[in-house]
Amino acid sequence: MKKADIFEFYRRLADANPSPETELAYGNVYQLLVAVVCSAQSTDVGVNKATRRLFEEVKTPAQMVQLGEDGLKEHIKTIGLFNGKAKNVIALSEILVRDHGGEVPADRDALEALPGVGRKTANVVMNTAFGAETFAVDTHIFRVGNRTGLAPGKTVLAVEKALDKRTPHPFRIGAHHWLILHGRYVCKARTPECWRCPVADLCRFKPKTVPPKGKSAPIQVD
Template identity: 80%
Template sequence: MKKEQIFEFFRRLAEANPAPETELAYGNTYQLLVAVTISAQATDVGVNKATRRLFEEVKTPAQMVALGEEGLKAHIKSIGLFNTKAKNVIALSEILVRDHGGEVPADRAALTALPGVGRKTANVVLNTAFGMETFAVDTHIFRVGNRTGLAKGKTPEAVEAQLDKKVPGPFRLGAHHWLILHGRYICKARTPECWRCPVVDLCGFKPKVLEQGAKPPVAKKKVVTKKKVAKKQVVATKTA
């Protein structure tokens, strides 16, 4: 995707949703950190359901430590990997109390040093809570970046680097929210809803689904003939 196309891509997404926000429910920065930390392999709807009562009771790291691991498990047991997540949240809360005065640090290195907090989680917190121009690459952004040609990469880190390089100034703060929402509701994994996509003409994805109810064209399988196999064996022998 060329420079002018990228600008138009985000201009249209911004026009459709001028103030994009995370769909995770939280009341303060600490609750945001907890919500993102336990959201791995879970939906935002599921996380919000699990944390609704939790966040009424727990608003600070000290309160989370007082609740304890078993108490936290009782709140988030509907979420996958809740045992490990509860252990990490209690551990990171203890560190915040001990080393950061009970506050969430506005620093990526300090955040990723916390148990259960990876680069993606840190980027979400830095962007959403502290207004930093970061790009939290989840499965949606990874798919949209590669599928559209906006930011291609074999790893989330590679896609993040491309976004950091290519996203123009006016859209950097909201970019990861726009891309997540676009991937979640329009550019879906199995069947992208291209017929209602506002950036369909800018997208490099070839098997577009332009009619509602249609399925993406099935890619043709490569036919490997005996002649091609023999040729590969000869080449392999020569280069061995």
């Protein structure tokens, strides 16, 4: 995708959603970290249902440690891989209490050192909580980056580096959210809904999908 097209790509997504946010529910930075850890291979909707009562009870790492692994499992047992996630959340909470004064560090390397926190999770927290220009590449962003030609790459890290290199200001902070939402609701895995995509004419994907019977493509207004 050409430089001018990339700017226009983001401009249109930004016009449609000027203030993009994560769909995970949380009340503070610590709860965000827990929610993102729990979201691996799970939907945001499912995580929000599982953490609703948990976050009413637990707001700090110390409170999570007091709740304990078994208590946490009771709250998140409806989401996938809950046993391992509970173990990691308790372990990272203990480290936050012991080494970081109960606060989530605003440092990607420090975040990645926590149990259950990989590069993607660290990037989400850095971007969402601390306003860092990071690009958390999940399956949606990996697909959108490659399918559209925005940021092609054979690996997650390659796509992340391509996004970092090619995403211009003033779109760098919001890019992560725009791309996830676009991949989740429009540029879907099996059947992208090109017929209602606001950036279809900029996208390198061929052939474009057509509207289902009874529906028509929206008129593009610049």
